[in-house]
Amino acid sequence: MKQVGEHVYTPSELNREVKLHLETGFPRVLLEAEISNLARPASGHLYFSLKDNKAQIRCAMFRSAANRTRVAVENGMQVLARGRISLYEPRGDYQFIVDGLEDAGEGLLQRQFEELKKRLEAEGLFDPAAKQPIHTYPSRIGIITSASGAAVRDLLHVLERRWPVAAVRIYPVPVQGVEAPAKIHSAILAANRQAWADTLIVSRGGGSLEDLAAFNDETVARGIFASAIPVISAVGHETDFSIADFVADLRAPTPSAAAEMATPDATVLKAGFTKLQRQITARMEARLQQESQKLDHIVHRLHQRHPASELARQAEHLRSQQGILKRGAERYLADQSRQIETLASRLIAFRPDHVVSAFSKRLDAIRKSLQQVSLSSLNQRQEQLAGLARTLQAVSPLETIGRGYSIITRGDSGEVVYATDQVKPGDRVLARVSDGQLDCTVDKIT
Numbered sequence: 001m002k003q004v005g006e007h008v009y010t011p012s013e014l015n016r017e018v019k020l021h022l023e024t025g026f027p028r029v030l031l032e033a034e035i036s037n038l039a040r041p042a043s044g045h046l047y048f049s050l051k052d053n054k055a056q057i058r059c060a061m062f063r064s065a066a067n068r069t070r071v072a073v074e075n076g077m078q079v080l081a082r083g084r085i086s087l088y089e090p091r092g093d094y095q096f097i098v099d100g101l102e103d104a105g106e107g108l109l110q111r112q113f114e115e116l117k118k119r120l121e122a123e124g125l126f127d128p129a130a131k132q133p134i135h136t137y138p139s140r141i142g143i144i145t146s147a148s149g150a151a152v153r154d155l156l157h158v159l160e161r162r163w164p165v166a167a168v169r170i171y172p173v174p175v176q177g178v179e180a181p182a183k184i185h186s187a188i189l190a191a192n193r194q195a196w197a198d199t200l201i202v203s204r205g206g207g208s209l210e211d212l213a214a215f216n217d218e219t220v221a222r223g224i225f226a227s228a229i230p231v232i233s234a235v236g237h238e239t240d241f242s243i244a245d246f247v248a249d250l251r252a253p254t255p256s257a258a259a260e261m262a263t264p265d266a267t268v269l270k271a272g273f274t275k276l277q278r279q280i281t282a283r284m285e286a287r288l289q290q291e292s293q294k295l296d297h298i299v300h301r302l303h304q305r306h307p308a309s310e311l312a313r314q315a316e317h318l319r320s321q322q323g324i325l326k327r328g329a330e331r332y333l334a335d336q337s338r339q340i341e342t343l344a345s346r347l348i349a350f351r352p353d354h355v356v357s358a359f360s361k362r363l364d365a366i367r368k369s370l371q372q373v374s375l376s377s378l379n380q381r382q383e384q385l386a387g388l389a390r391t392l393q394a395v396s397p398l399e400t401i402g403r404g405y406s407i408i409t410r411g412d413s414g415e416v417v418y419a420t421d422q423v424k425p426g427d428r429v430l431a432r433v434s435d436g437q438l439d440c441t442v443d444k445i446t
Contacts, residue, residue: 012089019087026085032104035077036208046073050081050096051210061098071101076110076209079103109209113216116243125225131249132230135198137264140167142197144187147172151205151255158256163263169196175204180214188223199262200229202244203255206237215242224248234258407432420445
């Protein structure tokens with residue numbers, strides 16, 4: 001309850017007094033820290049946080065001071081900030097009003113990032129040869145991300161739109177904070193142990209370098225590298241790069257892009273299938289039309305060769321041939337009649353007794369001439385035969401055999417043996433002598 005004489009503050013009064021105490025109780029401060037959460041509104045003021053690895057303080061740098069500074073203010077910079085402690089009365093926010101900035105070198109988190117990146121790269125964790133191909137048509141997709149963040153909503157929306165046939169399993173993890181690296185690593189191990197998914201997506205939305213620190217953790221990087229399941233990393237915005245991006249089998253600039261890179265577009269595939277279906281249908285219709293034309297042609301030919309039609313054609317052909325035969329027979333009979341008349345006239349002109357008498361005389365003359373020629377030819381041939389007999393007797397091998405010689409032939413082929421190389425010991429040979437033939441075997445050749 002209110003005590004007598006006790007002052008009752010309103011929030012605005014209390015904030016005003018606290019602000020006065022802060023501004024008068026602290027001299028101007030020189031602060032070394034890292035810039036993060038930088039915002040540049042249209043007013044020209046700069047709003048950011050100055051932090052170390054344990055704490056952070058909100059800062060405001062008004063346009064006049066921002067215009068004077070020569071430092072290109074960026075997230076991750078390690079700076080020396082001069083200013084004063086104050087309080088933003090409407091919200092009661094404790095803040096540091098920055099009057100001047102000096103570059104104090106690369107930010108601690110950025111240095112840690114670069115050191116880890118160099119070390120893991122030297123170990124081969126970024127080697128393209130070690131990266132696994134992503135399944136073209138995944139059937140089960142595991143997502144390691146915050147269950148309540150915008151990233152998971154974007155992923156599920158794109159997956160449902162592009163590839164609704166794939167089953168999706170979410171491994172919920174914190175994506176920032178002290179516990180995040182261990183939880184993310186455990187989720188990767190669990191997914192590999194279950195061996196359910198054929199594609200893993202490790203994802204979170206954008207943020208400062210500190211917000212992305214869980215994905216710049218060495219434990220997470222080694223878990224991704226050791227994963228037997230292909231991993232797609234989708235951490236932050238397109239301009240953000242994390243250690244997880246370098247180690248993963250595929251880096252996506254955003255969570256939505258990761259869903260697109262992990263799946264084919266069912267709409268495009270469906271359109272392709274529809275096009276193929278139309279092509280197949282058109283080819284089938286063309287083939288059916290072609291076969292239908294062939295069938296019509298065959299039916300037409302069948303009608304032309306129908307037995308009734310064929311019989312009619314054959315009957316017509318028979319009648320035509322009958323007419324031709326009749327006309328040919330008539331012409332033949334007329335020709336024969338004319339020949340008979342001619343022969344009759346010639347027979348009358350040549351009397352048989354005269355013809356017989358003439359042929360008898362000719363026959364006698366020919367008989368006499370033939371006898372003379374036959375005798376002359378016979379004598380000539382007898383003389384030739386006697387001469388040939390004498391010549392044959394002179395060269396006949398029988399004469400040679402009669403003088404004690406013989407003719408040797410091979411027993412298998414009948415070939416005359418002229419030299420020793422035509423036979424070998426054991427061969428069968430035949431020896432012709434004057435009064436017969438000897439069957440011999442070769443025992444030795446000298």
